[in-house]
Amino acid sequence: MGIAHALAYLHVGFPRPIVFGNLIPLCILFNEENVAKLFDFSESISIPEGETHILTRSRFGAWTYSAPEYKRGGVFNEKLDVYTFSTVLLELLTGQGTRDLLRTHGSVRHLIEYWKNYLQNNRFTEIADPIIVQDLSCTETEHQFQACARLTLECLNESPVDRPTMVDVTKRLRQIYCSLSCN
Template sequence: MEIANALAYLHVGFPRPIVFKNIKLSSILFDEDHVAKLFDFSLAESIPDGETHIKDAIPIGIMGFVATEYVTTGDYNEKCDVFSFGVLLLVLLTGQKLYSIDEAGDRHWL
Protein backbone atom coordinates (compact mmCIF):
# COMPACT_ATOMS: atom_id res chain seq x y z
CA MET A 1 0.00 0.00 0.00
CA GLU A 2 2.89 2.39 0.74
CA ILE A 3 4.15 2.15 -2.83
CA ALA A 4 0.70 2.84 -4.28
CA ASN A 5 0.42 5.89 -2.01
CA ALA A 6 3.89 7.08 -3.00
CA LEU A 7 3.02 6.81 -6.70
CA ALA A 8 -0.28 8.62 -6.17
CA TYR A 9 1.58 11.41 -4.40
CA LEU A 10 4.09 11.71 -7.25
CA HIS A 11 1.26 11.81 -9.78
CA VAL A 12 -1.06 14.33 -8.08
CA GLY A 13 0.85 15.96 -5.21
CA PHE A 14 2.84 18.42 -7.32
CA PRO A 15 1.92 21.17 -9.80
CA ARG A 16 3.11 18.86 -12.60
CA PRO A 17 2.88 15.07 -12.32
CA ILE A 18 6.11 13.21 -11.64
CA VAL A 19 6.47 9.78 -13.22
CA PHE A 20 8.80 7.28 -11.56
CA LYS A 21 9.64 5.32 -14.75
CA ASN A 22 11.51 2.56 -12.92
CA ILE A 23 9.07 0.44 -10.91
CA LYS A 24 10.48 -3.02 -10.37
CA LEU A 25 11.24 -5.28 -7.42
CA SER A 26 14.68 -3.78 -6.82
CA SER A 27 13.29 -0.23 -6.60
CA ILE A 28 11.52 -1.04 -3.35
CA LEU A 29 13.29 -1.10 0.00
CA PHE A 30 11.93 -1.67 3.49
CA ASP A 31 12.83 0.44 6.50
CA GLU A 32 13.45 -0.90 10.01
CA ASP A 33 9.68 -0.92 10.63
CA HIS A 34 9.08 -2.96 7.45
CA VAL A 35 7.49 -0.02 5.64
CA ALA A 36 8.02 -0.18 1.87
CA LYS A 37 9.81 2.80 0.30
CA LEU A 38 10.45 3.72 -3.33
CA PHE A 39 14.15 3.78 -4.10
CA ASP A 40 16.22 5.11 -7.02
CA PHE A 41 14.57 8.16 -8.51
CA SER A 42 17.27 8.44 -11.20
CA LEU A 43 14.77 8.02 -14.05
CA ALA A 44 11.91 10.02 -12.49
CA GLU A 45 10.76 13.08 -14.45
CA SER A 46 8.04 15.65 -14.22
CA ILE A 47 5.69 15.84 -17.17
CA PRO A 48 6.30 19.18 -18.92
CA ASP A 49 3.78 21.98 -18.49
CA GLY A 50 0.96 21.67 -21.02
CA GLU A 51 1.90 18.09 -21.94
CA THR A 52 0.18 14.81 -21.05
CA HIS A 53 3.26 12.61 -21.30
CA ILE A 54 7.03 12.46 -21.65
CA LYS A 55 8.38 11.45 -25.05
CA ASP A 56 11.43 9.17 -25.05
CA ALA A 57 13.18 8.43 -28.34
CA ILE A 58 14.36 5.11 -26.94
CA PRO A 59 12.13 3.51 -24.28
CA ILE A 60 13.96 2.47 -21.12
CA GLY A 61 13.06 0.00 -18.40
CA ILE A 62 12.90 -3.67 -17.55
CA MET A 63 11.14 -5.82 -20.14
CA GLY A 64 7.77 -6.92 -18.87
CA PHE A 65 7.54 -4.13 -16.32
CA VAL A 66 7.07 -1.37 -18.91
CA ALA A 67 3.72 -0.66 -20.55
CA THR A 68 3.27 -1.81 -24.15
CA GLU A 69 2.20 1.64 -25.32
CA TYR A 70 5.44 3.09 -23.97
CA VAL A 71 7.52 0.50 -25.82
CA THR A 72 5.67 1.13 -29.09
CA THR A 73 5.30 4.94 -28.95
CA GLY A 74 7.89 6.21 -26.47
CA ASP A 75 5.10 8.11 -24.67
CA TYR A 76 5.28 7.76 -20.87
CA ASN A 77 2.64 9.05 -18.46
CA GLU A 78 1.18 8.18 -15.07
CA LYS A 79 -0.72 5.22 -16.53
CA CYS A 80 2.60 3.59 -17.43
CA ASP A 81 3.67 3.77 -13.76
CA VAL A 82 0.35 2.17 -12.77
CA PHE A 83 0.91 -0.63 -15.32
CA SER A 84 4.38 -1.31 -13.91
CA PHE A 85 2.98 -1.33 -10.38
CA GLY A 86 0.35 -3.87 -11.48
CA VAL A 87 3.05 -6.14 -12.89
CA LEU A 88 4.97 -5.79 -9.65
CA LEU A 89 1.88 -6.82 -7.67
CA LEU A 90 1.34 -9.82 -9.96
CA VAL A 91 4.88 -11.02 -9.33
CA LEU A 92 4.60 -10.46 -5.57
CA LEU A 93 1.20 -12.10 -5.19
CA THR A 94 1.97 -15.17 -7.29
CA GLY A 95 5.54 -15.66 -6.09
CA GLN A 96 6.45 -16.48 -9.69
CA LYS A 97 9.12 -15.00 -11.92
CA LEU A 98 7.83 -12.56 -14.51
CA TYR A 99 8.99 -14.90 -17.26
CA SER A 100 10.98 -18.06 -17.76
CA ILE A 101 13.07 -19.24 -20.68
CA ASP A 102 12.73 -22.84 -21.81
CA GLU A 103 15.42 -25.08 -23.29
CA ALA A 104 14.62 -23.84 -26.80
CA GLY A 105 15.23 -20.27 -25.67
CA ASP A 106 11.55 -19.28 -25.84
CA ARG A 107 10.30 -16.84 -23.23
CA HIS A 108 7.14 -17.77 -21.32
CA TRP A 109 5.40 -14.91 -19.51
CA LEU A 110 3.58 -15.15 -16.21
Protein backbone atom coordinates in the same frame (compact mmCIF):
# COMPACT_ATOMS: atom_id res chain seq x y z
CA MET B 1 -0.27 -0.09 -0.44
CA GLY B 2 2.68 2.07 0.55
CA ILE B 3 4.23 1.94 -2.90
CA ALA B 4 0.87 2.65 -4.56
CA HIS B 5 0.44 5.65 -2.27
CA ALA B 6 3.96 6.91 -3.06
CA LEU B 7 3.34 6.66 -6.81
CA ALA B 8 -0.03 8.40 -6.48
CA TYR B 9 1.67 11.19 -4.53
CA LEU B 10 4.25 11.62 -7.30
CA HIS B 11 1.40 11.93 -9.81
CA VAL B 12 -0.76 14.46 -7.93
CA GLY B 13 1.27 15.92 -5.07
CA PHE B 14 3.35 18.34 -7.14
CA PRO B 15 2.49 21.14 -9.57
CA ARG B 16 3.63 18.88 -12.41
CA PRO B 17 3.11 15.08 -12.32
CA ILE B 18 6.24 13.01 -11.80
CA VAL B 19 6.39 9.59 -13.43
CA PHE B 20 8.62 7.17 -11.56
CA GLY B 21 9.17 5.18 -14.75
CA ASN B 22 11.17 2.24 -13.43
CA LEU B 23 9.14 0.38 -10.85
CA ILE B 24 10.72 -3.03 -10.46
CA PRO B 25 11.10 -5.07 -7.28
CA LEU B 26 14.71 -3.89 -6.94
CA CYS B 27 13.44 -0.29 -6.61
CA ILE B 28 11.48 -1.13 -3.48
CA LEU B 29 13.29 -1.07 -0.15
CA PHE B 30 11.96 -1.73 3.33
CA ASN B 31 12.99 0.26 6.37
CA GLU B 32 13.47 -1.18 9.86
CA GLU B 33 9.68 -1.05 10.46
CA ASN B 34 9.06 -2.97 7.18
CA VAL B 35 7.61 0.12 5.50
CA ALA B 36 8.08 -0.03 1.73
CA LYS B 37 10.00 2.87 0.18
CA LEU B 38 10.72 3.76 -3.44
CA PHE B 39 14.39 3.75 -4.35
CA ASP B 40 16.27 5.11 -7.38
CA PHE B 41 14.50 8.05 -8.94
CA SER B 42 17.11 8.29 -11.72
CA GLU B 43 14.59 7.51 -14.44
CA SER B 44 11.79 9.68 -13.06
CA ILE B 45 10.48 12.42 -15.33
CA SER B 46 8.30 15.43 -14.59
CA ILE B 47 5.58 15.88 -17.19
CA PRO B 48 5.72 19.44 -18.57
CA GLU B 49 2.95 21.81 -17.55
CA GLY B 50 -0.10 21.49 -19.77
CA GLU B 51 1.03 18.16 -21.21
CA THR B 52 -0.33 14.67 -20.50
CA HIS B 53 2.77 12.77 -21.56
CA ILE B 54 6.16 13.05 -23.17
CA LEU B 55 7.59 11.04 -26.03
CA THR B 56 11.06 9.70 -25.53
CA ARG B 57 13.38 7.56 -27.56
CA SER B 58 15.47 6.79 -24.49
CA ARG B 59 14.98 3.36 -23.04
CA PHE B 60 13.76 3.67 -19.47
CA GLY B 61 13.13 0.87 -17.02
CA ALA B 62 13.12 -2.87 -17.33
CA TRP B 63 11.60 -3.82 -20.69
CA THR B 64 9.57 -6.74 -19.28
CA TYR B 65 7.77 -4.34 -16.91
CA SER B 66 7.11 -1.58 -19.45
CA ALA B 67 3.64 -0.66 -20.68
CA PRO B 68 2.69 -1.39 -24.31
CA GLU B 69 2.39 2.29 -25.26
CA TYR B 70 5.93 2.89 -24.04
CA LYS B 71 7.32 -0.11 -25.91
CA ARG B 72 5.54 0.88 -29.14
CA GLY B 73 5.92 4.64 -29.20
CA GLY B 74 7.94 5.90 -26.26
CA VAL B 75 4.87 7.37 -24.50
CA PHE B 76 5.88 8.24 -20.94
CA ASN B 77 2.98 9.16 -18.62
CA GLU B 78 1.38 8.30 -15.28
CA LYS B 79 -0.33 5.23 -16.73
CA LEU B 80 3.15 3.76 -17.27
CA ASP B 81 3.53 3.66 -13.47
CA VAL B 82 0.10 2.02 -13.13
CA TYR B 83 1.16 -0.72 -15.53
CA THR B 84 4.55 -1.33 -13.92
CA PHE B 85 2.96 -1.33 -10.46
CA SER B 86 0.60 -4.08 -11.62
CA THR B 87 3.50 -6.21 -12.88
CA VAL B 88 5.05 -6.03 -9.41
CA LEU B 89 1.66 -6.88 -7.88
CA LEU B 90 1.40 -9.81 -10.30
CA GLU B 91 4.75 -11.10 -9.05
CA LEU B 92 3.58 -10.81 -5.45
CA LEU B 93 0.32 -12.67 -6.14
CA THR B 94 1.92 -15.49 -8.13
CA GLY B 95 5.28 -15.77 -6.39
CA GLN B 96 6.94 -15.79 -9.82
CA GLY B 97 9.07 -13.20 -11.57
CA THR B 98 7.68 -11.41 -14.59
CA ARG B 99 10.35 -12.91 -16.86
CA ASP B 100 9.42 -16.41 -15.69
CA LEU B 101 5.72 -15.72 -16.26
CA LEU B 102 6.40 -14.35 -19.75
CA ARG B 103 8.69 -17.26 -20.59
CA THR B 104 5.86 -19.64 -19.66
CA HIS B 105 3.07 -17.74 -21.45
CA GLY B 106 4.94 -16.13 -24.34
CA SER B 107 3.38 -12.67 -24.12
CA VAL B 108 1.63 -10.37 -21.70
CA ARG B 109 -1.60 -10.82 -23.66
CA HIS B 110 -1.48 -14.62 -23.23
CA LEU B 111 -0.57 -14.23 -19.57
CA ILE B 112 -3.56 -11.93 -19.01
CA GLU B 113 -5.93 -14.35 -20.78
CA TYR B 114 -4.55 -17.23 -18.69
CA TRP B 115 -5.00 -15.15 -15.51
CA LYS B 116 -8.58 -14.12 -16.48
CA ASN B 117 -9.53 -17.72 -17.19
CA TYR B 118 -8.46 -18.91 -13.74
CA LEU B 119 -10.04 -15.92 -12.03
CA GLN B 120 -13.39 -16.26 -13.84
CA ASN B 121 -13.55 -19.97 -13.05
CA ASN B 122 -12.70 -19.45 -9.35
CA ARG B 123 -9.52 -21.48 -9.83
CA PHE B 124 -7.08 -18.68 -9.15
CA THR B 125 -5.64 -20.39 -6.08
CA GLU B 126 -4.18 -22.97 -8.49
CA ILE B 127 -1.79 -20.38 -9.94
CA ALA B 128 -1.33 -18.18 -6.87
CA ASP B 129 1.75 -18.16 -4.69
CA PRO B 130 1.42 -21.22 -2.39
CA ILE B 131 2.37 -19.06 0.60
CA ILE B 132 -0.64 -16.84 -0.05
CA VAL B 133 -2.95 -19.79 -0.68
CA GLN B 134 -2.18 -21.31 2.71
CA ASP B 135 -3.26 -18.00 4.28
CA LEU B 136 -6.64 -18.05 2.54
CA SER B 137 -8.26 -19.41 5.68
CA CYS B 138 -11.52 -17.53 5.42
CA THR B 139 -13.88 -16.34 2.72
CA GLU B 140 -13.08 -12.66 3.31
CA THR B 141 -9.36 -13.25 2.75
CA GLU B 142 -10.10 -15.12 -0.46
CA HIS B 143 -12.33 -12.24 -1.61
CA GLN B 144 -9.49 -9.81 -0.88
CA PHE B 145 -7.11 -11.91 -2.91
CA GLN B 146 -9.53 -12.09 -5.83
CA ALA B 147 -10.15 -8.33 -5.64
CA CYS B 148 -6.37 -7.75 -5.85
CA ALA B 149 -6.17 -10.10 -8.81
CA ARG B 150 -9.00 -8.25 -10.61
CA LEU B 151 -7.35 -4.90 -9.89
CA THR B 152 -4.08 -6.24 -11.29
CA LEU B 153 -5.86 -7.23 -14.51
CA GLU B 154 -7.37 -3.75 -14.83
CA CYS B 155 -3.96 -2.16 -14.39
CA LEU B 156 -2.46 -4.44 -17.05
CA ASN B 157 -5.00 -3.26 -19.62
CA GLU B 158 -3.43 -2.78 -23.04
CA SER B 159 -5.03 0.65 -23.37
CA PRO B 160 -3.77 3.29 -20.92
CA VAL B 161 -7.16 5.01 -21.10
CA ASP B 162 -8.79 1.90 -19.65
CA ARG B 163 -6.34 1.63 -16.74
CA PRO B 164 -7.24 3.25 -13.41
CA THR B 165 -5.11 6.10 -12.07
CA MET B 166 -2.66 5.45 -9.23
CA VAL B 167 -5.00 7.43 -6.96
CA ASP B 168 -7.81 5.01 -7.86
CA VAL B 169 -5.49 2.03 -7.36
CA THR B 170 -4.49 3.34 -3.93
CA LYS B 171 -8.12 3.84 -2.91
CA ARG B 172 -9.11 0.37 -4.07
CA LEU B 173 -6.18 -1.30 -2.32
CA ARG B 174 -7.18 0.53 0.87
CA GLN B 175 -10.79 -0.69 0.47
CA ILE B 176 -9.55 -4.24 -0.09
CA TYR B 177 -7.33 -4.04 2.97
CA CYS B 178 -10.10 -2.60 5.14
CA SER B 179 -12.55 -5.31 4.04
CA LEU B 180 -10.68 -7.97 6.02
CA SER B 181 -12.83 -9.04 8.94
CA CYS B 182 -11.40 -12.43 9.93
CA ASN B 183 -8.26 -13.08 11.95
